[in-house]
C-alpha cells in the first residue's frame with residue numbers, strides 16, 4: 001500500500017472520510033454504499049440467528065496507518081466506546097515512527113477434545129490410543145475431507161489423565177476457518193472407536209476455545225522522545241509504564257483492567273471482521289491465567305541504554321477469514337476489503353498489534369495525565385447529545401459543561417435550555 005496522508009482525518013465528517021478512502025483506492029464504490037447504508041439487511045440477519053426481530057448497529061471506525069511487519073494496514077474497528085479508536089490511532093502513529101510492529105505466529109492449529117470416563121485401566125487405554133494414533137488421525141480427516149483438500153486437517157493426537165477423565169486431544173489445521181464446526185465433526189467421529197478402545201464412555205466431544213496452539217506475538221519499541229519532549233519526563237514516564245506492566249503481573253484487579261484495555265482494540269477488529277469474539281475472549285482470559293494466577297497479557301520493559309520502551313503481547317488468536325457469518329454480513333465483507341483481504345495469519349498479526357497499541361496508549365495516559373482528562377471531553381459530548389443538543393450546539397455546550405464541577409445530564413439539560 002502506498003503512503004497516504006491521514007492529517008485531519010479525525011476532523012472530517014463520516015462522508016468525507018469515506019471519500020478520502022475512496023480517493024486513495026482504499027474503498028470500492030460497492031463497499032462505500034454498504035458503509036453509508038449502515039445496516040445489516042433483516043433477511044440476512046434472519047439467516048444468522050433465531051427469533052430475529054431487528055438488527056443493532058454499532059459505530060464502524062478506522063484506525064489508519066498501522067505498520068506491521070513492514071507493511072501498512074488501516075484497521076476497521078467496531079466499538080461503541082469513546083476514545084478507543086483515537087487512542088489506537090495515536091499509538092499507531094508513535095509506534096510507526098519508532099519502526100512499527102513485529103509479529104510472530106507460533107502455530108495455527110485448533111484443539112478438539114473427547115472427555116472419556118468410567119475407564120477401569122487408564123494406562124492401558126492411554127497406550128492403546130497412542131498406538132492407534134495414525135488411524136485416529138485418518139478417521140478424523142475422513143470425517144471432514146474438504147479441509148484436507150484445502151491443505152489442512154488433523155495433525156496430532158495425545159491424551160491426558162485428569163482425575164476421573166482420560167481426555168483425548170486432537171490438533172487440527174483449519175486453514176482460513178476458525179474451525180469450530182469442522183473440529184466438532186471430527187471429534188464426534190472419533191467417539192465410537194475411542195469408547196471401544198478404552199472400554200469407557202464419552203462425556204462430550206467438542207472444540208476447545210483454549211487455543212494454545214494458535215498463539216501470536218506482537219512486539220514494538222517506542223523511542224523515548226515520543227513519550228515526551230522533555231527528556232526527564234520521558235524517562236520518568238517510561239519507568240512508570242514498566243512499573244504499570246509489573247503491577248498487572250502481580251495484582252489480578254489491575255490485570256483484569258489492563259487486559260480489558262487490550263481487548264478494547266482486539267474486540268473491535270475481531271467484531272469488524274465477523275469473528276467470534278466470545279471465543280477470542282474466553283481463550284485469552286484462560287491464557288492470562290496459564291500459571292494459575294490471572295496476569296496482564298502484555299509486558300513493557302524500559303531499555304534505558306537504547307532509550308526505548310519495549311512492549312510485547314502474546315494472545316491465542318484462532319481468527320478466521322472464511323466460515324461462520326463472515327461472508328454474510330456486508331459490513332464485515334467491507335472490513336475485509338479495507339484490510340486488503342489478508343489471510344487469517346495476517347489478520348491475527350494485525351489484531352495482536354492493535355491490542356498492543358491500545359495497551360500502550362492506556363498505560364501512557366494512566367501513568368501521565370490519567371485516563372479521565374481525555375475521557376471528560378468525550379463524556380461531556382455524550383451528555384450534550386443525550387440532553388438533546390443539535391449538532392451546531394454541541395461544541396458550545398461541551399465547552400460549558402467542562403467548566404462545571406460535576407458533569408451530569410441534569411446540568412447538560414439546564415445549560416442547553418439557556419442556549420436554546
Ligand code: NDP
Nearest residue numbers: 146147174175176177178179180181182276279322323324
Ligand atoms: P464453518 O462451519 O462455516 O466452516 C468453515 C467453512 O468455510 C467451511 O464450509 C469451508 O468449506 C469454508 N471455507 C472456504 N474456504 C476455506 C478455507 N480456505 N479454509 C477453511 N475453510 C474454508 O465455520 P467454522 O467451522 O470455522 O466454525 C466457526 C463458527 O462456529 C463460528 O460462527 C462460531 O461462532 C461457531 N461456533 C463456535 C463454537 C465455539 O467457539 N466453541 C462452538 C460452535 C460453533 P468446506 O467445508 O468446503 O471446506
